[in-house]
Amino acid sequence: MMFKPNFRYTDKMVNNLTQIAVAREVILNSPLIPKWEVTLRREAIIRSAHSSTAIEGNPLSLEQVSDLAAGREITVRRKDRQEVLNYLEALERISEFAQRSPFKSEDLLEVHKTVTKETLENPEDEGIFRNRQVFVGNRITGEVIFMPPPTEQVHQLMNEFLEWFNSTAVSEIDPVIEAGLTHYELVRIHPFIDGNGRAARVIATLVLYKRGFDTKRFFALDDYYDQDRRGYYAALKSVDQSTLDLTGWLEYFTQAFAIELTRIKDMVKQLSLDKKFRDRLGRQIALSERQITIVEYLKNNEKLHMKEARKVLPMVSEDTILRDLKDLMKKGIVKKKGKTKAAHYCLAQ
Numbered sequence: 153m154m155f156k157p158n159f160r161y162t163d164k165m166v167n168n169l170t171q172i173a174v175a176r177e178v179i180l181n182s183p184l185i186p187k188w189e190v191t192l193r194r195e196a197i198i199r200s201a202h203s204s205t206a207i208e209g210n211p212l213s214l215e216q217v218s219d220l221a222a223g224r225e226i227t228v229r230r231k232d233r234q235e236v237l238n239y240l241e242a243l244e245r246i247s248e249f250a251q252r253s254p255f256k257s258e259d260l261l262e263v264h265k266t267v268t269k270e271t272l273e274n275p276e277d278e279g280i281f282r283n284r285q286v287f288v289g290n291r292i293t294g295e296v297i298f299m300p301p302p303t304e305q306v307h308q309l310m311n312e313f314l315e316w317f318n319s320t321a322v323s324e325i326d327p328v329i330e331a332g333l334t335h336y337e338l339v340r341i342h343p344f345i346d347g348n349g350r351a352a353r354v355i356a357t358l359v360l361y362k363r364g365f366d367t368k369r370f371f372a373l374d375d376y377y378d379q380d381r382r383g384y385y386a387a388l389k390s391v392d393q394s395t396l397d398l399t400g401w402l403e404y405f406t407q408a409f410a411i412e413l414t415r416i417k418d419m420v421k422q423l424s425l426d427k428k429f430r431d432r433l434g435r436q437i438a439l440s441e442r443q444i445t446i447v448e449y450l451k452n453n454e455k456l457h458m459k460e461a462r463k464v465l466p467m468v469s470e471d472t473i474l475r476d477l478k479d480l481m482k483k484g485i486v487k488k489k490g491k492t493k494a495a496h497y498c499l500a501q
Contacts, residue, residue: 155309155316157333159398165329168406172328175413179370179420192416195441196372197221201239203374204353207381210235215468234270242266242354246369250362254318257281257310260343263354268347277345281306286345298389300342309341327363331356331373332405336398339388370416376408384408419444439485442468443476447485447499455489455496 202217210232212220217236219226226233242263252259265279272278288298301309316322322330338352353374360366360373377384387404391397419441439447442465449464450456456464461473477497480486487500 153312154319154321155312155337157316157337157398158396159329159333159402162399162403164403165399165406168403168410169326169328171410172406172413175410175417176365178417179413191440193369194221196370197240197243199372200243200353200357200374201236203372203378204350205235205239206378207374207384208349212236213467215472231271235267238267238269238271239350239354242350243357243369246354246358246361249358255314257314260310260314260351260355263358264344264347264351267350267354268344272346274345281310281343282345284345286342288342297385298342300340306341306343310343313337313341327360327365328406328409329402330363331359332402333398334359335405336388336391336401340391340396371409371412373409373412375415376412380408439480439483440476442472443480446473446476446480446497450486450497450499455498457494457496461497 198218198221199214201221202212202214205212205217212228212232216226216228217240220233220236221240245266249255249259249263261279261281268278282303285303286300288300317334325333335352335356338355339348342348344351357366357373360371361369383404387401390400445464446456446461449460453460458470458473461477462470465473477486477488480497481488484500486497488495488497490496
C-alpha cells in the first residue's frame with residue numbers, strides 16, 4: 153500500500169506558503185541574480201552543511217566549515233571534519249541525485265553512504281537500512297524521546313514511501329509541502345542506524361530542486377532548525393503516532409521556510425546597493441554575505457572601525473574581517489582612511 157500523508161491546509165500554512173511564493177519571486181527574478189549565482193549558491197551550501205551537522209552535535213563553526221569548503225586545512229577532530237565534508241559532497245551532488253527517476257532504494261542508500269562514510273562506529277552501517285532496533289534518547293537522562301517502527305517493518309515502509317515519492321500524486325502537492333512530508337516521513341521511519349536527520353534533510357533539499365523550486369540552490373533549509381533546535385525537535389515529536397496527522401509539523405516547516413526565504417529576499421535587495429553606487433561602479437560585483445553586512449553598515453554609518461566591525465560580525469575572526477575589507481577595497485567599494493589603530497573604513501566616493 154502506497155504511503156498516503158495525512159494533513160490539512162490551515163490558514164497559517166497558506167499564509168506561510170504565500171509569503172514563500174512572494175519571496176521566491178523576488179529572489180529568482182532579481183536582475184542581479186545571474187552575477188551573484190555562484191556566491192549565493194556557495195554560501196547556501198556552506199550554511200546548510202554547518203547547520204545540518206551542528207544540529208546533530210558537530211562543533212565546527214561556520215567559519216571552519218567555510219574553510220573546509222574552500223579546501224583549507226583546519227585542526228579539528230577527524231570525525232567532525234569528515235561529517236562536514238560528507239554533507240558538502242551530498243549537497244554538491246543534488247542535481248545528480250535528482251536526475252535518478254524513479255528514485256530507488258539504492259539511490260537513497262547512496263545518499264546515506266555519502267553523508268556517513270568514515271564517520272559511523274560500524275562502517276558496515278553506512279549505506280544500508282538498519283538491521284536492529286534504534287531509538288532517539290536523551291544521552292544524559294537515558295529517556296527515550298522517540299521509538300521508530302520495528303526493524304522488520306523498515307523495508308516495507310520504505311517501499312511504500314518511495315512508491316509515493318515517485319508517483320504522479322506528488323506533482324499535485326506544493327513543493328514545499330512535499331519537502332516537509334518527505335523530511336518527516338524519513339525521520340519517522342528512521343531507516344538507518346545513524347545519520348537519519350542528515351539524510352532526511354538532503355532528500356528534502358532534493359525535492360525542492362527536482363520540483364524546480366530551488367534550481368539555483370540559494371536556499372539553506374537547515375539554518376532555522378539549527379537556531380531553533382528545541383522547537384525543531386518539539387515539532388517533530390508533536391506528531392500523534394496513532395493518527396500521523398502532519399498538519400502541525402507542516403505549519404512549523406513552512407514557517408521556518410518562510411523565515412529563511414524572507415532573509416534571502418532581503419539580502420538580494422541589499423545586493424542592489426544604492427542606484428548611484430551601481431551607476432558609478434558600472435558593473436555588478438559578487439560579494440559574500442559578510443561583505444554585504446559591512447556595506448549595509450557603511451550605507452547607514454559614516455565610517456567603520458575594527459571595533460564596530462567585530463560587533464557587526466560577532467562570529468567572525470578579525471583576520472577574516474580584514475580579508476573581506478581588503479577585498480572590498482580592491483573592488484573599489486570601500487576605502488581605508490588612516491594607517492594606525494585609529495584607521496577606519498568608509499564607502500568609496
